[in-house]
Amino acid sequence: MSIRQLELEVMRYDPEQDEVPRFQKYSVPCEEDWAILDALNYIKENVDTTLAYRWSCHMMVCGSCGMMVNGEPSLTCKTFVRDLPDRVRIEPLENFPIERDLVVVQDDVIEKFQKANLYIVRKDDPPPDDTEYTQSRGALYKFKQYTMCVNCMCCYAACPQYALDSSFIGPAVLALAHRYNLDSRDQGKSDRLNILADHDGVWECSFVGACSEVCPKSVDPAAAIQQMKVDGAIEWWKQKLPGGKP
Amino acid sequence: MSSQPYVRPISKTTWYMRNGRYKRYMLREVTCLLVGFYCFLAIWGLAALAGGPDHWNSFLESQQNLLMVSVHAISLIYFLIYMTFDWFKLAPKAMPVQLGEKKLPDRIIVIGHYVAWAFISLFVFWLAGVLT
Numbered sequence: 001m002s003i004r005q006l007e008l009e010v011m012r013y014d015p016e017q018d019e020v021p022r023f024q025k026y027s028v029p030c031e032e033d034w035a036i037l038d039a040l041n042y043i044k045e046n047v048d049t050t051l052a053y054r055w056s057c058h059m060m061v062c063g064s065c066g067m068m069v070n071g072e073p074s075l076t077c078k079t080f081v082r083d084l085p086d087r088v089r090i091e092p093l094e095n096f097p098i099e100r101d102l103v104v105v106q107d108d109v110i111e112k113f114q115k116a117n118l119y120i121v122r123k124d125d126p127p128p129d130d131t132e133y134t135q136s137r138g139a140l141y142k143f144k145q146y147t148m149c150v151n152c153m154c155c156y157a158a159c160p161q162y163a164l165d166s167s168f169i170g171p172a173v174l175a176l177a178h179r180y181n182l183d184s185r186d187q188g189k190s191d192r193l194n195i196l197a198d199h200d201g202v203w204e205c206s207f208v209g210a211c212s213e214v215c216p217k218s219v220d221p222a223a224a225i226q227q228m229k230v231d232g233a234i235e236w237w238k239q240k241l242p243g244g245k246p
Numbered sequence: 247m248s249s250q251p252y253v254r255p256i257s258k259t260t261w262y263m264r265n266g267r268y269k270r271y272m273l274r275e276v277t278c279l280l281v282g283f284y285c286f287l288a289i290w291g292l293a294a295l296a297g298g299p300d301h302w303n304s305f306l307e308s309q310q311n312l313l314m315v316s317v318h319a320i321s322l323i324y325f326l327i328y329m330t331f332d333w334f335k336l337a338p339k340a341m342p343v344q345l346g347e348k349k350l351p352d353r354i355i356v357i358g359h360y361v362a363w364a365f366i367s368l369f370v371f372w373l374a375g376v377l378t
Binding site for chain 2: 013015018020021071094095097098099105137138141142158160163164206207208209210212213220222223226227229230
């Protein structure tokens with residue numbers, strides 16, 4: 001297997017020593033089937049054990065290894081060395097505070113995930129223990145694409161709206177909320193829209209579409225947001241009609 | 247969490263220069279200036295119409311010079327690229343159609359928009375007396 005020498009410029013930040021982040025260069029002998037995450041692991045194991053970054057599964061499931069690779073929000077486990085030039089710049093995800101090196105503070109988005117009722121809400125009595133909520137395949141396909149989100153937060157790093165105003169709920173939370181809104185078993189859409197079709201919700205989105213372009217799982221959060229705008233408008237009019245719920 | 251997370255500064259005025267994706271978005275959004283210009287033009291035209299034949303004819307004359315014809319031609323091309331083509335391309339995202347287990351291909355929704363556009367244009371031309 002041939003080896004290719006890759007020049008990596010990695011952003012480093014030690015909160016106890018650095019005022020601002022700096023770049024450190026590493027020359028890494030990469031095997032042809034390596035992803036950028038393999039190159040980082042090589043540095044960590046052979047060159048510099050102090051380098052901090054998140055990863056877990058190396059198979060596009062855990063969503064931990066999101067970073068900026070040559071300015072593009074990417075899952076480093078699916079960004080292959082063979083698709084990149086000889087010099088690669090790696091930075092922590094944009095639009096998040098840097099905790100250390102390539103690790104970002106995610107608290108803001110995690111709080112937003114918790115706020116948005118991202119679970120199936122039932123308002124009727126629970127069914128007997130031996131029954132299930134059934135769902136047709138057609139009903140499943142309505143939202144299946146949105147279940148693919150791995151919470152890597154690449155979409156937040158790509159979203160200029162979130163960059164300029166972090167009160168915006170943001171793409172991944174809205175895409176997942178839409179997933180539950182479309183679920184035939186769910187009865188919480190109206191409550192969810194009260195939170196998500198508000199000022200910091202879907203209407204903050206100006207449809208740049210960057211979230212969908214960078215999404216490593218093809219979730220298409222921009223589509224979810226535009227559909228929620230339609231839903232939110234319909235819900236608003238329903239409330240205004242005679243007999244509508246306030 | 248560390249005691250000093252570093253927050254990278256972002257410019258409120260030049261953020262869109264960061265990448266080509268944002269620049270293309272701004273080129274689309276800048277069409278709002280043209281929309282504003284045409285609103286102004288429509289109000290001016292209506293006021294001229296209300297003012298009588300002389301006012302209306304002088305309004306029409308004011309549009310019939312190289313500068314204004316160029317402005318209208320450039321605006322038309324700009325609107326076609328950044329409003330019609332761009333928004334029609336994005337329409338399937340906002341209004342997906344699912345039939346049973348299959349999603350209607352995006353292409354069909356986009357073509358539907360073009361067909362509707364053609365029919366509405368024909369109607370407007372007929373209304374304006376261009377088509378008899």
